[in-house]
Amino acid sequence: MRYVDEYRAPDAVRVLLDRVSGLLQEIAPASPLQIMEFCGGHTHAIFRFGLHQTLPEGSVEWVHGPGCPVCVLPRESIDTAIDLARRPGVTLTTFGDVLRVPGTRQSLLQAAAEGADVRVVYSPLDALALAREHPDREIVFLAIGFETTMPATALTLLQAVREGLGNFSLLCRHITTPAAVRAVLQGPDPALDGVIAPGHVATVLGSAAFDFIPRDYRLPVVVSGFEPVDLLHALERLLLQRLEGRCAVENGYARAVREQGLPPALDAIGRVYELRGEAGWRGLGRIADSAVRLRTEYADFDAERRFGSRPTPASGEEPLPCGEVMRGRLRPPQCPWFGTRCRPDAPLGALMVSAEGACAAYHRYRGSSAP
Amino acid sequence: MCLAVPGKVLAITDRGRQQAEVEIGGVRRAVSLACLLEEGVAPESLLGCWVLVHVGYALSLIDEQEARQTLELLKELEPDALR
Numbered sequence: 001m002r003y004v005d006e007y008r009a010p011d012a013v014r015v016l017l018d019r020v021s022g023l024l025q026e027i028a029p030a031s032p033l034q035i036m037e038f039c040g041g042h043t044h045a046i047f048r049f050g051l052h053q054t055l056p057e058g059s060v061e062w063v064h065g066p067g068c069p070v071c072v073l074p075r076e077s078i079d080t081a082i083d084l085a086r087r088p089g090v091t092l093t094t095f096g097d098v099l100r101v102p103g104t105r106q107s108l109l110q111a112a113a114e115g116a117d118v119r120v121v122y123s124p125l126d127a128l129a130l131a132r133e134h135p136d137r138e139i140v141f142l143a144i145g146f147e148t149t150m151p152a153t154a155l156t157l158l159q160a161v162r163e164g165l166g167n168f169s170l171l172c173r174h175i176t177t178p179a180a181v182r183a184v185l186q187g188p189d190p191a192l193d194g195v196i197a198p199g200h201v202a203t204v205l206g207s208a209a210f211d212f213i214p215r216d217y218r219l220p221v222v223v224s225g226f227e228p229v230d231l232l233h234a235l236e237r238l239l240l241q242r243l244e245g246r247c248a249v250e251n252g253y254a255r256a257v258r259e260q261g262l263p264p265a266l267d268a269i270g271r272v273y274e275l276r277g278e279a280g281w282r283g284l285g286r287i288a289d290s291a292v293r294l295r296t297e298y299a300d301f302d303a304e305r306r307f308g309s310r311p312t313p314a315s316g317e318e319p320l321p322c323g324e325v326m327r328g329r330l331r332p333p334q335c336p337w338f339g340t341r342c343r344p345d346a347p348l349g350a351l352m353v354s355a356e357g358a359c360a361a362y363h364r365y366r367g368s369s370a371p
Numbered sequence: 372m373c374l375a376v377p378g379k380v381l382a383i384t385d386r387g388r389q390q391a392e393v394e395i396g397g398v399r400r401a402v403s404l405a406c407l408l409e410e411g412v413a414p415e416s417l418l419g420c421w422v423l424v425h426v427g428y429a430l431s432l433i434d435e436q437e438a439r440q441t442l443e444l445l446k447e448l449e450p451d452a453l454r
């Protein structure tokens with residue numbers, strides 16, 4: 001077992017496609033079933049493996065949820081990061097995906113070209129290593145992502161505390177998945193038939209974290225991995241629930257996800273972070289209880305407090321159709337800028353920046369005729 | 372962004388910091404095992420295990436039996452048997 005190829009095997013995919021097609025025939029939906037995949041990783045996989053084209057015409061429409069942290073990062077976060085990166089003695093570190101995300105005036109990449117000290121790291125631990133190697137510099141890590149990434153930044157911070165690395169700090173912009181799922185499901189007209197829940201968020205939170213979806217919104221949910229077999233298997237289980245008139249959370253990613261999640265990771269998150277209430281999401285506006293901040297015990301490691309950066313005035317809603325795409329009301333090619341003024345090499349909206357953004361995925365695999 | 376990839380734990384490189392060397396797609400990487408180690412569990416117990424790695428941290432211990440079961444189900448069962 002290598003835990004990748006087996007889940008891409010053409011034979012297994014074929015068996016599943018047959019079974020899914022059979023179920024779809026049995027259900028015979030009057031209009032295409034609306035299946036939302038929350039996670040950008042799933043969006044990318046659906047396009048990469050062409051799953052959007054393999055199902056019978058008009059049977060299933062994938063609704064792409066807002067689960068791409070890079071895509072929903074508000075301009076204010078980029079502006080604050082640039083402000084820090086420009087200060088003398090400060091090195092701003094973050095994940096590569098963040099670099100080209102447009103801020104109010106520019107991206108981190110453009111700021112770096114003008115001399116701001118910005119460095120890409122693969123892991124927050126690499127940022128910590130920089131802090132160890134350069135005691136004369138302030139190393140700030142721009143921490144973004146959902147619960148999948150929170151344990152990594154929390155544990156890195158705890159390590160910095162243990163080592164007394166006073167020149168390391170976090171610019172915390174983590175956001176929470178359940179709040180975002182709620183925001184989308186509560187919105188007007190989601191009209192969904194099922195939800196594919198994010199597998200890697202669930203490794204941390206546990207599949208039980210999604211119990212509120214069947215309970216409050218009467219929708220079937222299956223937690224899924226990221227390979228074609230995983231996604232088709234999840235779809236099959238959603239269809240079975242529908243046929244049987246059930247809705248529950250099922251774990252379709254049992255090799256990695258436990259019902260109650262990962263205790264040491266949850267413990268680290270709880271020790272370091274607390275809910276900070278409402279937060280801004282690019283394209284979606286403000287969402288209650290959707291972000292975390294560092295607990296006061298770790299105030300010394302909070303970059304915003306350390307450098308006294310003032311929040312820049314909110315730049316408001318994205319002046320673009322991105323929000324409509326994120327709510328599943330507009331398909332990327334229906335955006336007037338898609339492929340013209342907004343391209344992966346010159347993105348107007350963040351959905352075109354990350355490979356996991358719905359617009360970038362459509363654009364990249366569009367030769368294979370997206371629906 | 373929430374990408375996590377499978378890798379095999381090859382060696383414990385720094386016990387104190389719970390760091391290991393993990394082979395991911397043929398490349399050896401430094402990975403922290405801190406998320407998988409509950410109180411009193413020795414890092415060595417993970418040697419040879421497959422884990423899912425995300426931004427330098429192992430996020431899940433892959434359950435081989437569950438993995439096989441999912442694949443077996445595909446081979447054997449007709450759709451009706453799943454209901």
Ligand code: SF4
Nearest residue numbers: 322335342349351359
């Ligand atoms: S094409 Fe660009 S501007 Fe249009 S919705 Fe997508 S990211 Fe936003």
